[in-house]
Amino acid sequence: MSSSLGTRLAPPPGAGFFAHRSVAELAADLRSGRVTARELTETxxxxxxxxxxxxxxxxxxxxxxxxxxxxxxRELATGRDRGPLHGIPIAIKDLIDVRGLPTTAGSRHFAGHVAERDADCVRRLRAAGAVVLGKTATHEIALGPTGDRAAAGPTRNPYEPGRMSGGSSSGSAAAVAAGVVPLALGTDTGGSIRIPAALCGVVGLKPTHGAVSPDGVLPLAPSLDTVGPLARTAADCRLLWTVLSGTTPSLESGRLVEVAPEEIPHAGELRAAYAVIQGSEAFAVHAERFRDAPELFGDEVRDRLRAGSEVRGWEYVRARDLRDRVRDDVRKLFQDNAFLILPTVPMTAPPVDARTCDLGDVRTALLSLTSPWSVLGLPALSIPAGLAGDLPTGLQLVGPPGSEHRLLTLAETL
Amino acid sequence: MSSSLGTRLAPPPGAGFFAHRSVAELAADLRSGRVTARELTETxxxxxxxxxxxxxxxxxxxxxxxxxxxxxxRELATGRDRGPLHGIPIAIKDLIDVRGLPTTAGSRHFAGHVAERDADCVRRLRAAGAVVLGKTATHEIALGPTGDRAAAGPTRNPYEPGRMSGGSSSGSAAAVAAGVVPLALGTDTGGSIRIPAALCGVVGLKPTHGAVSPDGVLPLAPSLDTVGPLARTAADCRLLWTVLSGTTPSLESGRLVEVAPEEIPHAGELRAAYAVIQGSEAFAVHAERFRDAPELFGDEVRDRLRAGSEVRGWEYVRARDLRDRVRDDVRKLFQDNAFLILPTVPMTAPPVDARTCDLGDVRTALLSLTSPWSVLGLPALSIPAGLAGDLPTGLQLVGPPGSEHRLLTLAETL
Known part of the structure; x- marks a missing residue:
């Protein structure tokens, strides 16, 4: 069913309707009258x-x-066509405000919090005619790559529900993989779109830092946070990315250069910098909640926040400086239109609640190949790369700032 | 002798030749043959x-x-005229590299360190024909506003040598005040040009952050550090600023608005942010020296570095965020071409080694009216404001980014 690289995987057993339709097919069906947006939403x-x-x-x-x-x-019937997302259902990570719906961020701290406005990214989707279906689970306050710590319990992998979905955009990846929706929004600070995309066998794009407004999105670590699309295929992902970014679709390409995980430049320093930056910034976001009601956080997230609170200012200064120091070195890798390709994660989905594995700490291992690019603010795309046993694997394409469309083209040509 | 505001003070008893000549007069004398650059340098x-x-x-x-x-x-004799600084002696703070001379930064850590290149700001001065006379004392590693902690001992106030010069650009301010040189370079992170300028009765300009390259200058806290001029008058200061900044001299002006010290917007938050940012960044600069040879720092600076090392990353993040949050609020103050005027320091020069005063901690008091503008990256000019008893007082003019020339014009019109 699945070829080696970059194509869609065989969907999980029992996958829903949307595992078998591209967004372009749905768009054509909506316009030919073969299906209505209401029917897609009911489905x-x-x-x-x-x-x-x-x-x-x-x-x-x-x-x-x-x-x-x-x-x-009604709009389509009267000739008002908002483009390829018109009438297409989409799921929104529960870290992103949707007017009138709760934003709980997977945490008891936000229980009962109802958003008064749409986030900027959600406004863009609505303007393009997309139909917001609901909010998808996130690892508590997006602070964790496993997706199994949240007020409402763990999200599970559609390929094998005893396995984790990955996180923190756990529900968005799992819902797309299960064919529940064709598209979803996630956020990625150190791998939170790419990791669940890889573990669930879907496509996930972490954009260039700053390319999508963070307005209306609960921050985790603002200097690293991004908002991006999850979809079943690169083509679907591009349709969502085009709306989200306000860019013109482009089929420009490039050439891929394999990078072994041990060859990621400055990987050790960048991973350490990631921990320092994320820890400091996340505590800056949540310090009052941590002080006033620490018991409302889950144990694991509370421990991680506490560790973040211990990071020193001078370490943070050095971590930020590292970015500037190594930027030129890393940019050289992208000369002559070169793009990097490497695994997204060094494993398939571990069991729910697992915290150690062959590679040591599960969370450290999950983030090891994604967080360096986050520190550098670079765009990175995770695409399905076949099944290993019954579980998906993912490959990550990384490019220079602003190269999202070229990453998507490369994924399509694989 | 001195009028109330902004004019030159009566120089200290025994002041040297340059206390009685403007740079423009010297420039005219050089060109009429009444004096040579060699004679000025010997003097x-x-x-x-x-x-x-x-x-x-x-x-x-x-x-x-x-x-x-x-x-x-020789150049002047052969018709090569580099402009108003041609042949004028200038002193350089010993935090700034001058090729072939030691840069000791007032610290035993840098004993024997000889600079291989001129700092960028020094290259600019040489290209304008200025004659570098030597290096002036700095508070150890520029970490202190008193000027009385340095490997070579305290710098003293020319008006009353039992009093401190202020710091950290202690030698530059004292040398100009004493009429030893007409011009000097200093650096200002939280007040290190303005404070000694005020206590010694000279003019000192802290530029907009980023307006002068920090190349070749030992950093104290890079996101706050600036390089700027000290001179006896605003007119002299402008001549040096024009060369230093590469700007065109301008006589544009504005209107002054008095601000009482207790009306500085967000003053408490900005002062706290200053301590957090400076502490974190300074320790990031000196961490290895602190670890490997703490005994080479003086006791007071070592204690301050240690305190800086304790600041948490999340506090640093919040301090940096404060800048963005209050920027708009403060910008409102500069609408309709308004500039702020307030005291530079809330006192005259305390005795050397004094650490407490009526206002509490001497260092805290010295920095209280200057550091808020540093956090905001704004230019600020300290000008003499008459003597109180036998000691100088200073007034500070503050403007929006890039308003240095207008600040100087305002000072001239006072």
């Missing part, structure tokens, strides 16, 4: 409910989705 | 030697100064 809602007890991908389904779908249908 | 060297035992302003005098002066004379 997505039904699939979400069917899969919920298995993978726990959603935290909220949007009561307004049917109404939005009806409006999308 | 400056003699004044430096005469004052050295009183104020301890210099750490090194440049053997090459006579040669440079002769070359300046």
């Amino acid at each position: 997505a809602l039904a699939e979400a409910a069917r899969w919920q007890t298995v993978i726990n991908a959603f935290t909220t389904l949007d009561d307004g989705a049917r109404r939005a779908a009806d409006e999308a249908d | 400056a060297l003699a004044e430096a030697a005469r004052w050295q035992t009183v104020i301890n302003a210099f750490t090194t005098l440049d053997d090459g100064a006579r040669r440079a002066a002769d070359e300046a004379d």
Whole structure:
């Protein structure tokens, strides 16, 4: 079923309707009258409910989705066509504000918090006619790459529910992999889109830092945080990326250069810098919550926040300086239109709750190949790379700032 | 002798030749043949030697100064005129590299360190024909506003040698005040040009952050550090600033708005942010020296470095964020071409070694009115404001980014 590189995997057993349709096909069907946006939304809602007890991908389904779908249908019927996402259901990571829906960030600290406005990225999706289906689970406050620590319990891998989905954009990756929705939004600070995309066998794009507004998104570590798309294929991902970024779709390409994990330049320093920057900035975001009600955090996230609070200012200064010092060195890798290709994660999905593995600490291992690019602010795309046993594997393409479309083209040509 | 505001003070008793000549007068005399650059340099060297035992302003005098002066004379004689600084002696703070001279930064850690290249700012001065006379004392590693902690002992106030000069650009301010040189370079991180300028009764300009290259200058806290001029008058200061900044002299002006010290917007937060940023960044600069040979630092500076090492990363993150949060608020103050005027320091020069005063901690008090503008990266000019008793007082003019020339014009019109 799946070829070696970059193509879609065989979907997980029992995968829903959207595992078998591209967004372009859905768009054509909507315009030919073969299907309505309302029908797509009903299908997505039904699939979400069917899969919920298995993978726990959603935290909220949007009561307004049917109404939005009806409006999308009315518009298409009257000749108002908002483009390829018009009438397409999409899921939003529960770190991102959707007006009228809870943003819980997977934490008891935000229980009952209802967003008053759409995040900027959500406004862009609505303007393009997409139908927000609901909110997807996140690792608590997005602080963890495993997806199995959240107020509503772990998200599970559709390929094998005893395995973790990866995180922190756990629900978005799992929902797309299970065919519940064709598209989802995630956030990626050190790997939080790419890691669950790899473990769940979907496509996930971490954009250049700053390319998408963080307005309306709960920060984890602002100098690293990004908002990006998850989809089943690079082509679908590009449709969402084009809307999200306000860029013009482009089929420019480049050439791929393999990088062995041990050849990532300055990898050790960059991983250490990642821990320092993320720890300091995350505590700066949550210091009052940590002080006033530490018990509302889960044990593991509370411990990680505490560790972050201990980082010294001068270490943070040096970590930020590292970025400037190594930037030129890393830029050389991208000369002559070269792009890097390496694994996204050095493993397949570990069991839910596992914290050690052959490579040592599970969380350290999961982040090891993604966080260096985050520190450098570079765009990186994770694509499915076949199954190992019954579990997906992922490959990561990395490019210079602003090269998202070229990364997507490279993924399509693999 | 001195009028109330902004004019030159009566010079200290026994002040040298340069206390009685403007740079413009010297420039005219050089061109009419009434004086040579060599004679000015000999005069400056003699004044430096005469004052050295009183104020301890210099750490090194440049053997090459006579040669440079002769070359300046030859050039003028052959019609090569480099502009108003041509042939004018200038002193350089001993934190700034001058090729072939020691840069000791007032610390035993740098004993025997001889600079291989001129700092970028020094290259600019040489290209403008200025004659580097020597290096002036700095508070150890520029970490202190008093000027009385340095490997070579305290710098003293020319008005009353039992009093401190202020710091950290202690020697530059004292040498200009004593009439040893007409011009000097200093650095200002939280007040290190403005404070000694005020306590010694001269003009000192802290430029907009980033306006002068820090190349070849030992950093104290890079996100706050600036390089700037000290002179006897605003007109002299402008001549040096024009060369240092590569800007065109401008006589644009504005209107002054008095700000009471207690009305500085966000003053408390900005002062706290200053301590956090400076402490973290300074320790990042000196961590290995602190670890490997702490005993080479003086006790007070070592204690301050240690305190800086304790600052947490998340506190640093918040301090940096504060800048962005309050920037708009402070910018409002500069609407309609308004500039702020307030005291530079809330006192006259305390006795050498004093660490407490009516206002509490001497160092805290000295920095209280200057450091808020440093955190915001704004230019600020300290000008003499008459004597209180026998000691100088200073007024500080503060403007929006890039307003240095307008600050100087305002000072001239006062």
